[in-house]
Every structure is written in C-alpha cells, then in structure tokens.
Amino acid sequence: MNSHFPKLKEHLKLASSEQIRNMDSFGGNLVNASPIGDMTILFLALNSDVIILDQDQNKRKKALKHFYQDYKTYDLKDGELLKAISFKLPTMTSFFNFEKVCKRTHLDIASVNSAIHISVENNRISEAHISIGGVAAIPKYLHETSKFIIGKIHSSVTIIEANNILQSEILPISDVRGASYYKRLLARQLFFAYFMELFPQQFTLNDFLQHV
Ligand SMILES: Cc1cc2nc3c(=O)[nH]c(=O)nc-3n(C[C@H](O)[C@H](O)[C@H](O)COP(=O)(O)OP(=O)(O)OC[C@H]3O[C@@H](n4cnc5c(N)ncnc54)[C@H](O)[C@@H]3O)c2cc1C
Incomplete structure (x- = not known):
C-alpha cells in the first residue's frame, strides 16, 4: 500500500489517534457509515467495491459509491459481513x-x-x-x-x-x-x-x- 500511495502514512496519521488506530478496523470505519469517516472517504475516491458475505458464505459485490443510502443507512442485511474491499491500483497516469x-x-x-x-x-x-x-x-x-x-x-x-x-x-x-x-x-x-x-x-x- 505504501509503495502505491506514498503519502498514505501521512493520510492515516490524520485519522483519530494511535490508540484508536491500533484498535479499529477498515470494515468498522466503512460500516460505521459516518459522513466524515476518513477511510470511507479515501476508499470512495478509489472507486472501491466491497465484498459482502452472508451467513451461508454467499458472496456479493457492491460498489462503495452505491453502498450508502441515507444517514447511517447502508446496503447490509442482518447477518451480512463486509469481508473485503477491492480497488484498482494507481497507474503511471x-x-x-x-x-x-x-x-x-x-x-x-x-x-x-x-x-x-x-x-x-x-x-x-x-x-x-x-x-x-x-x-x-x-x-x-x-x-x-x-x-x-x-x-x-x-x-x-x-x-x-x-x-x-x-x-x-x-x-x-x-x-x-x-x-x-x-x-x-x-x-x-x-x-x-x-x-x-x-x-x-x-x-x-x-x-x-x-x-x-
Ligand atoms: C476518540 C475517537 C476518535 C475518533 N476519530 C476518528 C477520526 O479522526 N476519523 C474517523 O474516521 N473516525 C474516527 N473515530 C471513529 C472510529 O474510527 C470509528 O468508529 C472506527 O473506524 C470504527 O472501527 P471499529 O473497527 O472500532 O468498528 P466498530 O465500532 O467495532 O463497528 C462499527 C459498526 O460497524 C459494524 N462492523 C464492523 N466491522 C464490520 C464488518 N467487517 N462487517 C459488517 N459490519 C461491521 C459493527 O457491528 C458496528 O455496527 C474516532 C473514534 C473515537 C472513539
């Protein structure tokens, strides 16, 4: 990540404190659905997809830009887990x-x-x-x-x-x-x-x- 995003360390330092960063997770930041979640904003600009698993381990993919519906409302049903996030790496251009x-x-x-x-x-x-x-x-x-x-x-x-x-x-x-x-x-x-x-x-x- 650092080689693809040379300023990532600087960006991450702006999110809360070391103690909070040591405990919290990217998934939590995304599903917390705060309108000012720092990692959420970062992953939205990477045009990320989230991979969601239900209790039977069925997988679905959703564009993060279509995940949020209203204040603290998002496309996740009971029992579903945000398992992974994927995005295209930056290119030379x-x-x-x-x-x-x-x-x-x-x-x-x-x-x-x-x-x-x-x-x-x-x-x-x-x-x-x-x-x-x-x-x-x-x-x-x-x-x-x-x-x-x-x-x-x-x-x-x-x-x-x-x-x-x-x-x-x-x-x-x-x-x-x-x-x-x-x-x-x-x-x-x-x-x-x-x-x-x-x-x-x-x-x-x-x-x-x-x-x-
Ligand atoms: C003192 C303080 C300062 C903070 N400063 C900032 C800041 O500067 N910037 C910022 O962005 N945030 C900040 N926060 C908020 C904090 O970063 C977020 O609450 C944190 O990212 C949540 O991560 P977590 O892993 O603790 O999630 P949790 O609080 O454990 O979870 C949040 C919600 O998401 C659900 N959830 C978690 N992971 C998943 C998953 N994988 N799939 C499905 N549901 C899931 C949980 O059930 C819960 O409903 C701050 C919080 C505190 C206490």
Missing part, C-alpha cells in the same frame, strides 16, 4: 490525494474531508473519482462532478466549472464543526488545492484566485 480539515490537526474528526483519484492522459482527464465528507448525510461520492470532468481538458477552466457542479451536489448543515457556508468554502478550497498539489507545474493559486 493516475494521481491520488486525501485532505482533511479539522479544528486541530490530530485526534479530531473532520469539518470536511475529501479525496480524489484522477487520471490524466495527454492533458485530458480520462478517469476521475472524487469523494467528500461532512457535507451531506452520507460519505459522498461526487457522481456528477466526477462525470463532468471526464473527457475534459485538464485546465483551470474545467476545474472552476466543475466546482459549480460540486457545490450543487452537496448540502452541508451548520453544526459544531462549522457553518454550512464555511463547509462549502472548504469543499471548494480542497477541490482547487488538489490540482495545485498534484500538478504544481501546471496550476498555481493565481489560476483560481480570480474566480473566488
């Missing part, structure tokens, strides 16, 4: 990142967390999976935003237009982790930040500042 904003860096749940897995070939976006937490009742796979950018030129215009779609896909509520407008702002900033972080030669803050 794909880029992955995870970001989390909280009131403090460590041992805090996110105000907003998000992840992206994007493939770019010949300056065109060939595949994209974007997820975001803390802005809806479920950990959210951004179906429309992801669909919108696929096939588009990898440019600041595309990214700025995509943010409009992203904003229409989310519905954050105001709570102790931030006001609704603040979470929308975070969603936009994290989305723009991905491109500056993953493609520093191509995008600078100035490309986006004129639109904010």
Whole structure:
C-alpha cells in the first residue's frame, strides 16, 4: 500500500489517534457509515467495491459509491459481513490525494474531508473519482462532478466549472464543526488545492484566485 500511495502514512496519521488506530478496523470505519469517516472517504475516491458475505458464505459485490443510502443507512442485511474491499491500483497516469480539515490537526474528526483519484492522459482527464465528507448525510461520492470532468481538458477552466457542479451536489448543515457556508468554502478550497498539489507545474493559486 505504501509503495502505491506514498503519502498514505501521512493520510492515516490524520485519522483519530494511535490508540484508536491500533484498535479499529477498515470494515468498522466503512460500516460505521459516518459522513466524515476518513477511510470511507479515501476508499470512495478509489472507486472501491466491497465484498459482502452472508451467513451461508454467499458472496456479493457492491460498489462503495452505491453502498450508502441515507444517514447511517447502508446496503447490509442482518447477518451480512463486509469481508473485503477491492480497488484498482494507481497507474503511471493516475494521481491520488486525501485532505482533511479539522479544528486541530490530530485526534479530531473532520469539518470536511475529501479525496480524489484522477487520471490524466495527454492533458485530458480520462478517469476521475472524487469523494467528500461532512457535507451531506452520507460519505459522498461526487457522481456528477466526477462525470463532468471526464473527457475534459485538464485546465483551470474545467476545474472552476466543475466546482459549480460540486457545490450543487452537496448540502452541508451548520453544526459544531462549522457553518454550512464555511463547509462549502472548504469543499471548494480542497477541490482547487488538489490540482495545485498534484500538478504544481501546471496550476498555481493565481489560476483560481480570480474566480473566488
Ligand atoms: C476518540 C475517537 C476518535 C475518533 N476519530 C476518528 C477520526 O479522526 N476519523 C474517523 O474516521 N473516525 C474516527 N473515530 C471513529 C472510529 O474510527 C470509528 O468508529 C472506527 O473506524 C470504527 O472501527 P471499529 O473497527 O472500532 O468498528 P466498530 O465500532 O467495532 O463497528 C462499527 C459498526 O460497524 C459494524 N462492523 C464492523 N466491522 C464490520 C464488518 N467487517 N462487517 C459488517 N459490519 C461491521 C459493527 O457491528 C458496528 O455496527 C474516532 C473514534 C473515537 C472513539
């Protein structure tokens, strides 16, 4: 995992504390169904499938992006166990990142967390999976935003237009982790930040500042 995701250790350090990380499991984080579950957001952007076993050991597969139905409601029947998770490994042309904003860096749940897995070939976006937490009742796979950018030129215009779609896909509520407008702002900033972080030669803050 570390060789495929060089920043994984950094990402994991942002999830709760060492004590909690030593005890909890990926399965628990996914089935806990928290809208801000860190591992859930990470695996959603990897366009993962979950493998589910029933009590008779019958297996079924479900795309994680279709697993969550409503707040803490998900496609798991009594007696079913989430057995495994599978996803395509990053390639030479794909880029992955995870970001989390909280009131403090460590041992805090996110105000907003998000992840992206994007493939770019010949300056065109060939595949994209974007997820975001803390802005809806479920950990959210951004179906429309992801669909919108696929096939588009990898440019600041595309990214700025995509943010409009992203904003229409989310519905954050105001709570102790931030006001609704603040979470929308975070969603936009994290989305723009991905491109500056993953493609520093191509995008600078100035490309986006004129639109904010
Ligand atoms: C102090 C503290 C800080 C935390 N900070 C964070 C944080 O920063 N980020 C974050 O994402 N979370 C955080 N959490 C939440 C915690 O990480 C999750 O609750 C944890 O991931 C759950 O994992 P678990 O293995 O303990 O699951 P459990 O609590 O044991 O299970 C959660 C639910 O999932 C079900 N379940 C578990 N595994 C499976 C399976 N394989 N198949 C089917 N059902 C299953 C259980 O029956 C239960 O209903 C924090 C929790 C605490 C207490």
